[in-house]
Amino acid sequence: MVIVGTTTHLRYQSTLQGKCPYCDLNNSNLELQLYCDYTHLTLIPLFPVKRHGSIHCTACNAPIAYEELSQDCKTTVDAIAHQKRLFPIWTFTGSLVILLSLSIFIKNWYVKSHTDYPLEQLQKGDVVFYETENGYYSSFKILERKGPTFKVVHNTYIQNTFFDLEDLNEPSNYSKQKETLTLSDLNTMETKGYIEGIEKSKLNSF
Structure with missing residues (x-):
């Protein structure tokens, strides 16, 4: 009651x-x-x-x-x-509990609305925002794709909240060192809830 x-x-x-x-x-x-x-x-x-x-x-x-x-x-x-x-x-x-619950709801809505784009359709220039295993937030950008394999560069900046992650997406923030990720790696990240959002490339270029 x-x-x-x-x-x-x-x-x-x-x-x-x-x-x-x-x-x-x-x-x-x-x-x-x-x-x-x-x-x-x-x-x-x-x-x-x-x-x-x-x-x-x-x-x-x-x-x-x-x-x-x-x-x-x-x-x-x-x-x-x-x-x-x-x-x-x-x-x-x-009130604080309600505010916290509302924040979690907004986050879940944000994640859902930004990750409806299938990982299978990721292409060159797309940016993936994610949470690290240590609880920080950052992004990586896809340089090229060959089948289920992606060449990516990671953002050198991290932040401790998931808000305004898009602000990290500056070309100068990304490392020059390329890394390899597979579609299986990305699916694992999504299953664990690490992927916070996807920003599609408008120009399809880095």
């Missing part, structure tokens, strides 16, 4: 010294409590919605409005409220 609701969390409390306007005790203890309301999905916090607080006298337990405090107490409360104005990071947990 999925339950969506709002929960109030006591995030801070402190005792102030001041005069209670109800029991009229000088230097009585006034307890300040600061709360944070956040929306949750079952037990997972999604995002915070508001901050609020309360003050009460520990002697008579009467709630005290901010306007009823002395100026010194107001100054202290204002300083604490300013210091605690930011929402706790954990109240964004659900």
Whole structure:
């Protein structure tokens, strides 16, 4: 069962010294409590919605409005409220999970939409973007093809994310040393999920 609701969390409390306007005790203890309301999905916090607080006298337990405090107490409360104005990071947990899931979905969509081109049809000038076994990202360009065998040059640059891989595709970034890959090698890379995308050559030349 999925339950969506709002929960109030006591995030801070402190005792102030001041005069209670109800029991009229000088230097009585006034307890300040600061709360944070956040929306949750079952037990997972999604995002915070508001901050609020309360003050009460520990002697008579009467709630005290901010306007009823002395100026010194107001100054202290204002300083604490300013210091605690930011929402706790954990109240964004659900939103961060959703954002991460969305990023993974976009990546999978990107990979699928860019690798629908069959590897069997790769030709001279095509660029293959891939993930290395160490978790980095780079590319190689096909110089020539003879049957199931490809002569390629690897990009000398790598990056640690799969975003904007196309920015690596500059002619000056590629090594001059040729290497040989087979169609079987490429199929193995695709099976392992290493191929991130394919950019077809417009001019069919390096």
